[in-house]
Amino acid sequence: MKQNLDEILAQVEKPARYIGGEYNEPEPFDGKFDYCICFPDVYEVGMSNLGIKIVAEAVRGAEGAYVDRCFAPWPDFGEKLKENGIELYALGNKKPLKTFDMLGFSLQYEMSYTNVLYMLDLANIPLKREERGEEYPIIQAGGPCVCNPEPMADFIDIFTIGDGEENMRRLAELKLECNSKAEFLRRAAEEVEGVYVPSLVTVIYGDDGKIKGFSPDKKIKKAICRNLSDAVYPQKFLVPNIEAVFDRAILEVMRGCYRGCRFCQAGFLYRPVRERDKDKMVETARSLVCTSGFDELSLNSLSTGDYRYLRELIPALKEALPDVHMALPSLRLDSFEGDFVQESRKSSLTFAPEAGTQRLRDVINKDVTEEEITRGVRLAFEQGYTGIKLYFMLGLPTETDDDLRGIRDIVFKIRDVYSARPNRLRGLRISVSVSTFIPKPFTPFQWERQSSRGEVEAKIALLRKELLLKGVSLSWNDYSLSEMEAVFARGDRRTGKVIEAAYKKGCIFDGWSNIFKTEEWYAAFRECGIDPSDYTREWGEDEVLPWDIIDVFVDKKFLLKERRLAYENKVTGSCKSGCKGCGLQNVYCPVSREAKVKKQ
Amino acid sequence: MIVFKYTKNDGAEFISHLDTLRHLNKTFTRGGIKVKMSQGFHPHMLIFMSSPIGVGLKSTAEYCTVDTDTPPAEFKEKFNAASPKGIKCVAAYYTPKNINLASAIIKAKYYIEGLNVFDAEEVLSAKEFIVTNKRGESLNARDKIFSFSRRGDGYEAVLAAGNASLRPDVFVAALKERYGGGHIRIIKEESFVAGDRPPESLIDLSQEQKTP
Ligand code: SF4
Numbered sequence: 001m002k003q004n005l006d007e008i009l010a011q012v013e014k015p016a017r018y019i020g021g022e023y024n025e026p027e028p029f030d031g032k033f034d035y036c037i038c039f040p041d042v043y044e045v046g047m048s049n050l051g052i053k054i055v056a057e058a059v060r061g062a063e064g065a066y067v068d069r070c071f072a073p074w075p076d077f078g079e080k081l082k083e084n085g086i087e088l089y090a091l092g093n094k095k096p097l098k099t100f101d102m103l104g105f106s107l108q109y110e111m112s113y114t115n116v117l118y119m120l121d122l123a124n125i126p127l128k129r130e131e132r133g134e135e136y137p138i139i140q141a142g143g144p145c146v147c148n149p150e151p152m153a154d155f156i157d158i159f160t161i162g163d164g165e166e167n168m169r170r171l172a173e174l175k176l177e178c179n180s181k182a183e184f185l186r187r188a189a190e191e192v193e194g195v196y197v198p199s200l201v202t203v204i205y206g207d208d209g210k211i212k213g214f215s216p217d218k219k220i221k222k223a224i225c226r227n228l229s230d231a232v233y234p235q236k237f238l239v240p241n242i243e244a245v246f247d248r249a250i251l252e253v254m255r256g257c258y259r260g261c262r263f264c265q266a267g268f269l270y271r272p273v274r275e276r277d278k279d280k281m282v283e284t285a286r287s288l289v290c291t292s293g294f295d296e297l298s299l300n301s302l303s304t305g306d307y308r309y310l311r312e313l314i315p316a317l318k319e320a321l322p323d324v325h326m327a328l329p330s331l332r333l334d335s336f337e338g339d340f341v342q343e344s345r346k347s348s349l350t351f352a353p354e355a356g357t358q359r360l361r362d363v364i365n366k367d368v369t370e371e372e373i374t375r376g377v378r379l380a381f382e383q384g385y386t387g388i389k390l391y392f393m394l395g396l397p398t399e400t401d402d403d404l405r406g407i408r409d410i411v412f413k414i415r416d417v418y419s420a421r422p423n424r425l426r427g428l429r430i431s432v433s434v435s436t437f438i439p440k441p442f443t444p445f446q447w448e449r450q451s452s453r454g455e456v457e458a459k460i461a462l463l464r465k466e467l468l469l470k471g472v473s474l475s476w477n478d479y480s481l482s483e484m485e486a487v488f489a490r491g492d493r494r495t496g497k498v499i500e501a502a503y504k505k506g507c508i509f510d511g512w513s514n515i516f517k518t519e520e521w522y523a524a525f526r527e528c529g530i531d532p533s534d535y536t537r538e539w540g541e542d543e544v545l546p547w548d549i550i551d552v553f554v555d556k557k558f559l560l561k562e563r564r565l566a567y568e569n570k571v572t573g574s575c576k577s578g579c580k581g582c583g584l585q586n587v588y589c590p591v592s593r594e595a596k597v598k599k600q
Numbered sequence: 601m602i603v604f605k606y607t608k609n610d611g612a613e614f615i616s617h618l619d620t621l622r623h624l625n626k627t628f629t630r631g632g633i634k635v636k637m638s639q640g641f642h643p644h645m646l647i648f649m650s651s652p653i654g655v656g657l658k659s660t661a662e663y664c665t666v667d668t669d670t671p672p673a674e675f676k677e678k679f680n681a682a683s684p685k686g687i688k689c690v691a692a693y694y695t696p697k698n699i700n701l702a703s704a705i706i707k708a709k710y711y712i713e714g715l716n717v718f719d720a721e722e723v724l725s726a727k728e729f730i731v732t733n734k735r736g737e738s739l740n741a742r743d744k745i746f747s748f749s750r751r752g753d754g755y756e757a758v759l760a761a762g763n764a765s766l767r768p769d770v771f772v773a774a775l776k777e778r779y780g781g782g783h784i785r786i787i788k789e790e791s792f793v794a795g796d797r798p799p800e801s802l803i804d805l806s807q808e809q810k811t812p
Contacts, residue, residue: 003783007783009614009656010656014616015656016611016615016616019611020611021610021611021684021685022684023684023685239623239626241614241619242615242616242619243618247622289629290630291630292630293625293627293628293682294626295625295629323629
């Protein structure tokens with residue numbers, strides 16, 4: 001006998017994930033344009049994401065647009081929905097996703113790709129765009145991963161590359177002007193910034209199976225929001241029904257990063273740096289806290305310590321919201337300031353030197369010295385911290401065993417700093433976390449190969465030996481997961497087949513290492529005749545890259561120069577010390593412009 | 601201090617005990633109800649909830665004590681203006697001290713729908729009533745059933761609550777196994793302290809709130 005939704009909810013874990021009705025939820029209505037944001041991960045993760053809140057706000061800017069939301073059902077609920085023939089529905093109006101005009105997937109990490117298929121499937125929507133007629137919603141995708149849209153190109157009708165503040169509203173308006181899906185897609189590609197419609201672009205392969213080019217051979221330029229301070233920003237957050245990953249108000253203080261670490265994709269994708277007006281942010285913070293009741297506020301960006309008005313912003317926020325704790329999640333080691341840190345309620349502090357030696361940190365352009373690390377931890381100890389978390393990468397270009405031993409040296413230096421302190425009440429805990437380096441598109445390391453399983457295992461074995469110390473723990477991630485992530489970060493259109501095959505084998509929630517199905521994934525690759533090592537190999541500098549169809553305005557020449565410098569152990573430094581001519585200066589970069597003005 | 605009675609329905613029945621506490625916290629903040637904080641390294645609002653109710657069970661009789669100087673009428677108004685769907689204050693009282701509701705409430709009355717029709721007498725006339733608890737153990741819970749009768753289309757039961765409670769979903773699962781039924785809905789309608797009196801009876805109403 002089939003069960004109804006209420007009966008099912010009584011049988012699943014955390015049913016409040018699926019009921020909507022969150023505090024601050026806008027009243028559902030039948031819009032002229034119904035848009036549902038689909039987040040391909042569980043409720044607690046999705047509800048913590050700032051990007052989808054901004055997109056929701058942007059689309060609401062179009063007259064008559066209704067915006068709803070949906071998250072990937074945890075497997076227990078997903079199974080029940082299938083068993084009982086209930087189609088996946090939006091949380092606000094409870095209508096099947098199928099009834100919406102457009103579904104917008106937020107692609108935050110590659111390992112959520114199977115969940116996109118999972119959600120489409122649960123919604124009874126064909127997975128492939130070619131199999132979807134006019135009767136189905138338009139499937140759109142945005143988020144950082146779409147800088148290389150190709151692995152998902154068979155499933156998505158329209159990708160939005162870059163900032164969503166302006167183009168998402170424009171898309172909603174355009175949809176109302178169009179009479180068919182084909183017309184909408186064609187016009188969107190022509191008229192809206194940052195739009196990529198894969199059905200309008202053919203990939204040309206050479207005899208060797210490598211990509212020869214694209215037809216038409218026209219790059220899709222990412223959308224840039226030039227004035228963030230005046231752009232849409234949510235003034236109210238939905239209060240999650242159950243505790244989310246981040247149970248707090250979020251202010252994005254700036255977008256982009258001055259630093260240019262050579263492994264960091266976000267650092268290149270989100271160029272140029274745009275800083276928000278501090279007074280407006282205080283107003284936003286006040287509104288977010290008063291309307292939600294959050295008692296924590298976090299100041300987000302890739303490098304919040306570099307935000308130029310931080311010294312004025314923090315006291316202003318403290319004055320406006322005296323009872324609110326402040327969290328600065330991405331505070332960098334070298335901008336570490338003792339008086340800010342005490343606002344956080346955690347007992348351990350995180351540092352990310354990323355590499356064990358100065359030489360290797362120079363290679364990756366991570367501008368942090370050992371003195372800065374020790375100064376940072378000393379300040380942390382003075383604040384009463386007794387736990388330090390350290391993040392490193394394994395398998396970076398030019399890395400040797402000496403670089404790994406450097407991790408041990410850092411651990412020892414931190415211990416020395418702690419031992420030198422008077423009245424130590426508790427033992428020091430240091431946890432070292434290492435992750436496998438993944439060469440990502442649009443970074444100077446985009447051509448690099450990824451270390452093999454054997455190499456990574458040997459590196460971990462070495463570290464385990466080196467770090468067998470009292471009070472020190474070491475953790476690392478699953479190699480297979482990093483390998484898949486590399487494949488789908490760098491994949492071409494052909495890799496989409498593997499995603500579908502893996503989904504059909506039951507792979508969902510792949511980012512959850514306890515759910516990740518290693519065997520099924522490798523079987524899917526074999527079935528599709530695709531070798532992961534074709535995508536984790538080193539790429540020739542003259543090869544056409546799958547993501548060459550996208551233009552994020554960072555010149556390939558600049559990336560190549562950065563790669564050379566890396567091999568010469570030379571740092572480039574931060575944009576704060578002067579424009580490095582990455583390419584954005586020819587399009588729009590307030591930092592570069594300001595530097596020029598100063599010179600004159 | 602304020603003791604208040606509130607609902608958990610309209611979706612809020614799916615929110616766990618801990619998450620309900622989080623929502624109460626936020627409601628006080630949003631509503632501008634100033635709550636006193638605990639001392640110590642991790643200060644938190646002084647909120648004392650009655651015993652947890654299972655996820656999925658509706659209630660119109662949850663209780664909570666909160667350390668605030670806001671007068672009852674104002675409290676109720678502010679709370680309801682800022683509380684999430686399904687969590688609504690139905691009554692608020694001033695109390696000079698924290699009456700420990702979690703241990704004082706020993707019985708609760710439930711209304712149960714969705715069971716097949718059977719003779720309610722059978723439950724009370726039997727010496728034993730075997731249930732399977734959440735850990736999968738079978739035990740006799742007869743002494744935890746204080747009344748059971750048919751009411752309208754459903755049944756009404758008074759079961760032990762608090763420390764030695766009989767969970768209504770456990771009780772109803774046993775009935776469903778014996779007599780059959782469909783989709784079960786359970787609503788907690790009332791809570792009782794010793795002497796089958798309402799929790800409000802513990803509040804010394806003769807005491808007026810001193811204006812702080
Ligand atoms: S244009 Fe210059 S200042 Fe702007 S991001 Fe590029 S290198 Fe930095």
